[in-house]
Amino acid sequence: MNVAGVKAAGRINDALTLVKLAPLIFFAVIGLLYMASNMTTAVMNFSPFLPYSFSNFGAALILIFWAYAGFEISTIPAEEIRDPSRTIPRAIIL
Missing domain, CATH: 1.20.5 (Single alpha-helices involved in coiled-coils or other helix-helix interfaces)
Structure with a gap:
């Protein structure tokens, strides 16, 4: 931002x-x-919703939350980076 x-x-x-x-x-x-x-x-x-129990649903939610948190938190150290306009987009892509 x-x-x-x-x-x-x-x-x-x-x-x-x-x-x-x-x-x-x-x-x-x-x-x-x-x-x-x-x-x-x-x-x-x-077929019913969640035919194999809630355990698979929970595992999927963990992955979703982990991916969202990683994407969101990756920009926090922007003020401590030398060239954030160049470095942060590269870090997000990698």
Whole structure:
């Protein structure tokens, strides 16, 4: 945020949020259209939510929170780096 400014960071955040949500919405719409056109197949292949217990769900949540925290915390030492506008983007990509 210090490199590009608050407005630019907000616009980038909005654009990336749309990029993340677009595939989710696309697949949800495709799935609903498929279910509507092939109702008997959808009913026959229905499986309950979390068929293998909550243990796999918890493991997935741990990975999600770990990835989010790492991405968020990676910019904290920006004021102690010599050239943050060059170093931080490289560190985030790596």
